[in-house]
Amino acid sequence: MNSAKSTWTRFIDSKYSTPAILITILIVLDSFVWWLNIPFIEDICTVATITLIMVLGFQLFMGNSGILNWSYAGYIGIGAFASAIFSMTPEFKAKQIPVMYEFLVNLHLPFPLALIAGALFAALVAAVIAWPLMRLTDSVGAITQFALLIVINTMLNQWQEVTNGPRTFTVSMGRITDIWLALFVAVLVILAVFWFKESSVGLKLRASRDDRYAARSSGINIIAVRYYGYVTSAFIGGLAGGLFAHYIVSITAMAFYMGEVFVLLTMTIIGGSMSVSGAFFGTLLITVSQQLLRQLESIVTRSGFEASGTTDIVLGLLMIGFLALLPNGVTRGKELSLSAIKRFLRIGNNRQKQSKGLDQKPSN
Amino acid sequence: MSQASDPKLSDPILSVKDLVVAYGSVRALHGISLEVYPGELVSVCGVNGSGKSTTLKTIAGILKPQSGQIIFSNKSIAGKKPEQIHKLGVALVPEGREIFPSLTVAENLRIGAFGRYSAKQFTLDLEDIYALFPILKQRINQAGGLLSGGEQQMLAIARALISHPELLMMDEPSLGLSPTMVDTIFELIATLKERKITILLVEQNAERALQIADRAYLLSTGHVKFAGQPADMQSTVDITAVYLGEGKGGEL
Numbered sequence: 001m002n003s004a005k006s007t008w009t010r011f012i013d014s015k016y017s018t019p020a021i022l023i024t025i026l027i028v029l030d031s032f033v034w035w036l037n038i039p040f041i042e043d044i045c046t047v048a049t050i051t052l053i054m055v056l057g058f059q060l061f062m063g064n065s066g067i068l069n070w071s072y073a074g075y076i077g078i079g080a081f082a083s084a085i086f087s088m089t090p091e092f093k094a095k096q097i098p099v100m101y102e103f104l105v106n107l108h109l110p111f112p113l114a115l116i117a118g119a120l121f122a123a124l125v126a127a128v129i130a131w132p133l134m135r136l137t138d139s140v141g142a143i144t145q146f147a148l149l150i151v152i153n154t155m156l157n158q159w160q161e162v163t164n165g166p167r168t169f170t171v172s173m174g175r176i177t178d179i180w181l182a183l184f185v186a187v188l189v190i191l192a193v194f195w196f197k198e199s200s201v202g203l204k205l206r207a208s209r210d211d212r213y214a215a216r217s218s219g220i221n222i223i224a225v226r227y228y229g230y231v232t233s234a235f236i237g238g239l240a241g242g243l244f245a246h247y248i249v250s251i252t253a254m255a256f257y258m259g260e261v262f263v264l265l266t267m268t269i270i271g272g273s274m275s276v277s278g279a280f281f282g283t284l285l286i287t288v289s290q291q292l293l294r295q296l297e298s299i300v301t302r303s304g305f306e307a308s309g310t311t312d313i314v315l316g317l318l319m320i321g322f323l324a325l326l327p328n329g330v331t332r333g334k335e336l337s338l339s340a341i342k343r344f345l346r347i348g349n350n351r352q353k354q355s356k357g358l359d360q361k362p363s364n
Numbered sequence: 365m366s367q368a369s370d371p372k373l374s375d376p377i378l379s380v381k382d383l384v385v386a387y388g389s390v391r392a393l394h395g396i397s398l399e400v401y402p403g404e405l406v407s408v409c410g411v412n413g414s415g416k417s418t419t420l421k422t423i424a425g426i427l428k429p430q431s432g433q434i435i436f437s438n439k440s441i442a443g444k445k446p447e448q449i450h451k452l453g454v455a456l457v458p459e460g461r462e463i464f465p466s467l468t469v470a471e472n473l474r475i476g477a478f479g480r481y482s483a484k485q486f487t488l489d490l491e492d493i494y495a496l497f498p499i500l501k502q503r504i505n506q507a508g509g510l511l512s513g514g515e516q517q518m519l520a521i522a523r524a525l526i527s528h529p530e531l532l533m534m535d536e537p538s539l540g541l542s543p544t545m546v547d548t549i550f551e552l553i554a555t556l557k558e559r560k561i562t563i564l565l566v567e568q569n570a571e572r573a574l575q576i577a578d579r580a581y582l583l584s585t586g587h588v589k590f591a592g593q594p595a596d597m598q599s600t601v602d603i604t605a606v607y608l609g610e611g612k613g614g615e616l
Binding site: 200203204206207209210211213214215216217218219220221274333 | 424425426445446447449450451455456458462463464465466467471474475476478523527
């Protein structure tokens, strides 16, 4: 493995080809969409790129620790509001949200810094409350995170001196995030999430997911590694929330609730929750199917038959189907790598047909 | 070997005194005591439910004792967390080949090396592990869960060995393996013994375990029934009676 082979062969055989492939696909896709210059498609693609960041952060904790983190949408929300409060000018804030605390009105940072500050704030909130929760596993852990989501959401939705309460919170008069910024952050996050998975903390976290007791008797402090994963995940969620807030421009707390977690969860499960590639392709597949279904929905509705909501029903059914038949998703928990593609191409047509059939399922 | 043949010359590396362990209200260990000296291979035998695994799990910190002492390298470790006990140099090869199935063989081994040794040391150790377990080298990038039962057992042992344990505890390493694989595992244990690795071995296959052990303990329903030379065990204790229930053994 370490002698005569060229750097290129070693790169193909190594796992580091995975982020390279994912990043290439993303850059090609986003650039192509930008070149097409159709606002409707560019809009979908920008939101999808931001959603990808959300899913990657979600997968970082859930995929490596095996714990379903409902509270994740809460951290997206915290990042969204916090970055908006940092980026808005005091005059604009005073006009938009007259009831806001004086010290919040006076906070102001340039946009890129505001984005990072918002993400750091989400990570800080996670860092303060998460330690005792990291002791809980399985359904108890998931229920606790669910309760935490309700707490965070209620605060975002009711604390009108901070978030304008249940009323719309206007971040700016025009879009600040564009497709290039979303792409830039997504590339960094792909690298970060992949690096985390391969780091010693990520490896320990994956070991604890496989077998808690064997992990502890191999000297792993499970609570600590979960904690690092959770806080990192909250940071990425907060970052995505900030990008989202500065793209959508007017936000409410209800955008960061159960429905949002469910979409992220569907993407993660259908892609395959155990791999970064899974998060990537899950986001891609679900975004495409969602858009196609929405189009279909509106065509049917226009023809006089009320069909709104069908998209969500189909996505729900899709998730049930995958959990029952293909619980590790389309990637089967593996990473897409150049060597995997090489192997795949060598195998005969038979296998190829089979797995094509699987890939196409979501768009049916 | 000199230490093992005359253990009283040194202090025991592990000393368990009057250990009582219960699962809820059911007592599994009624005050057992045992000692392991550096470089020794000590075997703990007994039937299912006699408390063998409970003993190992308690020493490793997975179970908490109700009372009693566990002294390892002159430190009390009773009631400490498993990760702390592992750092002190106690490695457990758990029953049922508890490897990490979704991690590759290399990653499983890296987990074993965490915390105790540097990356450079790890590379050196890896060569050593490959020499002991050639099959693992071939499978280094495969997921642990895809290995055969015997290969998984080797991986579990390799994972424990790579942490350079002061005490290696193995819980039923031959359980559920094919006869050839059982031979391989016992040959391996003999090799480790030659390398002067201190081993506490729990085995249901008493015959094989007693052949290679320096000393042996026989447990029955949470009590120590015998402690001493393996050869003496057959002569002093009615093993059939212990294994098949008290009373008139041997009349089958």
